[in-house]
Amino acid sequence: MPTSRRQFLSTSAATLSSLALSGCGWTLASVNAKPVSTATDELYLYTWAGYTDDDLLDRFQEITGIRAVADVFDSNEAMLARLQASGGGGYSIIYPSDYMVQKMVELDFLQALDPSQLIGMNRLFDRFQDPRYDPSNRHSVPLSWGTSGIIYNRALLDDHPQDWDYFWTHQDQLHKRITLLNDAREVMGATLRSLGFSYNSSNPAELRAAYEKLQQLKPAIAAFSSDAWRNQMLTGDLLAAMCYSSDANEVMAENPDLEYVLPLSGSSLFIDTLAIPRTAPNVPGAYAWINFMLQPDVAAEICKRLSFAVPNEVAFEMLPAKLRDNQSLFPPDPAIGRCEGLIPVDDTTSELYDRYWTRLTSS
Structure with missing residues (x-):
């Protein structure tokens, strides 16, 4: 798991x-x-x-x-x-x-x-x-x-991310220099939000659409990591990473070029x-x-x-x-108003999340 x-x-x-x-x-x-x-x-x-x-x-x-x-x-x-x-x-x-x-x-x-x-x-x-x-x-x-969002190096990127779609629209520039969280619900949820769906969707068609979109991004992803991105962001090996606001706040204190953004389409709270x-x-x-x-x-x-x-x-x-005034800890509207807390899903939906996650991370 x-x-x-x-x-x-x-x-x-x-x-x-x-x-x-x-x-x-x-x-x-x-x-x-x-x-x-x-x-x-x-x-x-x-x-x-x-x-x-x-x-x-x-x-x-x-x-x-x-x-x-x-x-x-x-x-x-x-x-x-x-x-x-x-x-x-x-x-x-x-x-x-x-x-x-x-x-x-x-x-x-x-x-x-x-x-x-x-x-x-x-x-x-x-x-x-x-x-x-x-x-x-x-x-x-x-x-x-806290929230989940994107930490990025503003000194190394000409265009700065504002939403989840940044990973897809800048896929060539970010190739093998981005990481996503090692968490099925978070990664699928962020992709669902980028498609205009709920972070907690249980609709099989929406989940399939999110999986297929992630498969398009897969070649550019360096790793699914909830921890290793920290040192890689500090050294400049990574340009951006999906992370949690509390972790971003700690790492940003070590490098003034690092910035955290809460995606405009919404995220998890x-x-x-x-x-x-x-x-x-x-x-x-x-x-x-x-x-x-x-x-x-x-x-x-x-x-x-x-x-x-x-x-x-x-x-x-x-x-x-x-x-x-720290917007990584206390993000402003409108993004915060579009955030959702993760809620439990039924067993059938949970199995569907796990199936897509296994395919995504093992292929």
Whole structure:
């Protein structure tokens, strides 16, 4: 199976370090709506690598009296499999991505959230308050987000990409100096958008059209890679690559000639969330953690440390101007309005995606 976005990000995301929270002056009352001493003084988190560190956990304990312990997973699928195998594993907070929230709700694995116990949901940008994958945030709270797009070397290209079709219209110039992600849904989705279809299409005729268009581009593609493009972009061996915004933001800091563009026809928008499993042993502590992460100071530090965009509007306003104006992290309209979150497809459609992907990458 192709490497997923999250499998890659879990090993490459920068680790949170030295989170400067000591002067915030928070109290338990401002972090959690109710006392958290009713269940246990321990809270077990199941999260992505790089999303917590000792300073963050220690500060949470200082405020709430709850000792938080974090275990990490490397993909949404691995997280779900472990929770299913262990009957929940004793975790009270998990970090599923958008499409996994939808899947876990269908499996009746997540608790419905009590809005009266959440503080700060009104701080979220409007687009994150009623997401397609979880209407009205009934089972999850958005934590971070990003997009897929194109990173390119503006010093080596006369014409700069604005949309996915650039790969096809400049195929001769880009020959063997472009890479696409090693992800079937992302690559097929981008091609579907270039054809005017949904990133999540399940129409067999549309999927075939996307596959045939990709076959036309195949001779120009150096590799399907979610990682190796980084060094190749820095050395100038590649002219352009399909990538994720958070990764592009990190690499661009090393070379001022590199630029990230969110394709005008639209792309994918991914969201990582906080959710409470139905089997959570410490539900009050889970709400305390969610409210802690909704604090603007904490959300702003996540953006600074991890290169992820935050859905918290108040936190966004607290960021330095350089970050607020960073269009790789916070892309403007109209492209952002045309983005879609990946959603699960039925088994028949999934098999069709896999069949076309196997043909494309093995031929």
